[in-house]
Amino acid sequence: MQSMDDGRVSSAADSIAGWPAELLPGHRTLIEYWDALRGTRTYPSRSDVDPTAIRQLLPYTLLLDADPDEGKARFRLAGEAVNTFYGFNVRGMTWAEVRARVQAEGGTFTTSLVNLQYRRVAQGGVGAYRQGVSIRAGASYLHYARILLPLSGDDTRVDAMIGVSYSNQEKRNVAEALTNIDFLFSSDTFALVDPAS
Numbered sequence: 001m002q003s004m005d006d007g008r009v010s011s012a013a014d015s016i017a018g019w020p021a022e023l024l025p026g027h028r029t030l031i032e033y034w035d036a037l038r039g040t041r042t043y044p045s046r047s048d049v050d051p052t053a054i055r056q057l058l059p060y061t062l063l064l065d066a067d068p069d070e071g072k073a074r075f076r077l078a079g080e081a082v083n084t085f086y087g088f089n090v091r092g093m094t095w096a097e098v099r100a101r102v103q104a105e106g107g108t109f110t111t112s113l114v115n116l117q118y119r120r121v122a123q124g125g126v127g128a129y130r131q132g133v134s135i136r137a138g139a140s141y142l143h144y145a146r147i148l149l150p151l152s153g154d155d156t157r158v159d160a161m162i163g164v165s166y167s168n169q170e171k172r173n174v175a176e177a178l179t180n181i182d183f184l185f186s187s188d189t190f191a192l193v194d195p196a197s
Helices: 012-016 025-038 051-060 080-086 095-104 111-124
Strands: 061-065 075-078 127-136 140-151 160-167 181-185
Touching: 025 051, 025 140, 025 160, 051 061, 051 080, 051 160, 080 095, 080 160, 111 127, 111 140, 111 160
Parallel strands: none
Antiparallel strands: 061 075, 061 160, 127 140, 127 181, 140 160
C-alpha cells in the first residue's frame, strides 16, 4: 500500500484487500468509485455522484441526506432492491417514517444499531459496514449487508451519505447467520477503526 504525502493511501482497492470477507464485490465497487470521486478531497460531494457510472449497483443503492438528527435523515434515492427489503418505496421518507411503517406492519427495526451506524458516518465522517437481521411480520428473517460512505458539499461537514445494501432476497451471498457484524473504517486511510474509539 503506497501512502500519499498527506497520509492518505493511494488506492482504496489496495487498502480494503485485507478487510473482513463479509464485504461483497458491490461494496468494494462503491468504495473504489467513492475514492475516485473524491480525488484529493476528504469526501466527494453528492453532486459528484453519477448514477450511470454505477449502473450495476443502482438497484441496491441508497442516497440519504445527513441530518444532525438521525431520525430526520431522508432517503433521496432508494434502488428497487432497497425498497423490496423494506416492503415499500422509501424514497422521500425519513428514517423515523420508515421505522414507524415497518413497525406498523408488524416488523422490527433495529433502531439503535441503524442510528449508531448512521451517526458514525454523519458525525464522524467514517465509512461503516453492517451485516444484520431484520424481522418482518410473520417472523420472516431478512439478512442484510450494508455499507454507508460520507458525502460533503464543502469537504468539511457530512451532508449526505451513499450506500449499497444487499439482502438475502437477492441471493447475493449475504450470510444468513443470526450474527451481527459491524466495522468502521477511516475515510482518509481506509484503515479499520475501533468502534469504541
